[in-house]
Amino acid sequence: MSVTTNGKSILQTDKATIRFGGLVAVNELDCAVKQGEIYGLIGPNGAGKTTIFNLLTGVYEPTSGDITINGTRVNGLKPYQISRLGVSRTFQNIRLFPSMSVLENVVTACHRHSKQTLLDGIFRLPRYFKDEAEHRKFAMELLEIFDLAKYKDEGGTSLPYGNQRRLEIVRALATRPNLLLLDEPAAGMNPIEQENLTGLIKEIRDRFKLTIVLVEHNMRVVMGVCDRIQVVDYGKSIALGLPQDIKNDPKVIEAYLGD
């Protein structure tokens, strides 16, 4: 395995818990994601995986416990503030900007690194043109890598499903993250697309020096791409380890197949 971890945790949760009324959706979750690794988060339906993502990205605030990203405690920060710490994500049910073209979707995500101000835009000052040109160039480079450049003027949501998922990854990358959270990237893909995705995830990790956390149902993808896997069930962590260990863990088998 070509894991470039140096042992430093980029993402850490310490007894992170969230309750919705009487329901404990995530229960004292501990995890530590090392820099540069691809970390899989798996579990049966309703185990709380997406809720964990929403905790990490600030959509929800943990009821108790701590979440630390890049050394900053992020409890109670808003999603855009967490995005500024270098965290980006995709969504389980694709959330592209429907009326925007493929290119516009990506350029919009360059917002975080935009240097133009409102006045630059209104008066079309030189900085506006320079900034726009930079965004467009950067976005086109990203689209080129994902082989989407030829669709740049098409509506983002008019692309085939697999390409929409890839576009969402491109958009997430346009915020120049160091931690990328992928929520079921293989959902709805056919076996060939899944195969390509596995290669793609590894490639973007190496190319953009990313740490990737992914939630996934598809075992083939998870086993093929993850360096380490954590299994959650009923909001609790039940196993953590290398893919081959997880595969044979009796607790994991029980959670998936029932007792």
Next chain:
Amino acid sequence: MSSLVKSLIFGIIVIALLYIVNAMMSSTGFFGAGIDDYSARLLVFIGINIILATSLNLINGFTGQFSIGHAGFMAVGAYSSAYFTVTYGRQLESAFSSLGELGATSVILLIAVVIGAIVAAVVGLIVGIPSLRLRGDYLAIVTLGFAEIIRIVILNIDAVGGATGYQVPGYANFLWIGIFAVITVVVVHNIVKSDVGRALISIREDELAAEAMGVNTTRYKVVSFVISSAFAGIAGVLFAHYNKFLSTNDFQFIKSFEVIIMIVLGGMGSMTGAIIGAIVVTLLPELLRQLSFIQVPFIQVGSSGEVLLSSIPLDSLRLVIFALILILTMILRPQGIFGTKEFGLNWLKRPRKESAGAETVGDSEGTPIAQQKEAKRLTSEEEDQ
């Protein structure tokens, strides 16, 4: 640099055209060509309505936050600037008398516009910060409420005439109203095409995704609301100084709805839509007056219960017809005349390209891809709800 030259040429042409039209409105006319007072007034109101519709489109159409309190901010701009010109107008007129009458009134009007815009923006900020935490219907109700509060407060300020109305010096003319209409359109267009504009549109498209991409959605909603309010204030200033008389009745919620109708009719999120909407909503009820030569049968029930068949000229039903046209437009084209699309020069080029590609990119029934996109967009919207 070439873009600077281009915008300079554009500006000069626009001002020249507006100047000619403005001259035609004067009693002497422009080389014999004149515009009567009735048409002149309609043109002025088209200008003011373009400012209102374009600015409301920024918050409603592009940012997707449904505000229906635009008349309130218009009132704030109108009354605050009118208070300024009524109080200091005479003194300033003599102070700037060296500029000639037109020069002096123009300078005072510009100061009034700045005052109206700033006061309306500040009120927009105060109203916007608490309101924009709400979404959809709730935001609409709250903005409507705030607009009425503003109106009632003004109604109770005796310094600006209270219920008796307020006499205002007539500093505004078509030239200035036209210039500000163009400025509004250019500014809103430039905002929409900038980084800020993309942030605003991303909020409309998917707020959660926008946040995740690093857009401070609350901040941008407020920014958009404040800019929108400032331009509503400018429209108010121009209205006040053209109409020469202010009454709070001019700023009732019906005025807010009128602006909403303009942008919904034209297409929310389309610059050209807002402009066309403003023109149609201003002109259509007036054009329907021309129908007076058509007599329609009219059934009346007399006081003793007898049924009388008489006939009335069709123009007396013009508001009914206007309403029917609006209803029909919404049934046949719910996204408005333009949807979120723009009319521009490249529209004239595009159809050819599309029809050439339609065979390959359309589906088996030959539906053009643009229509498929539209249909897809509509169905995905339904799913979201």
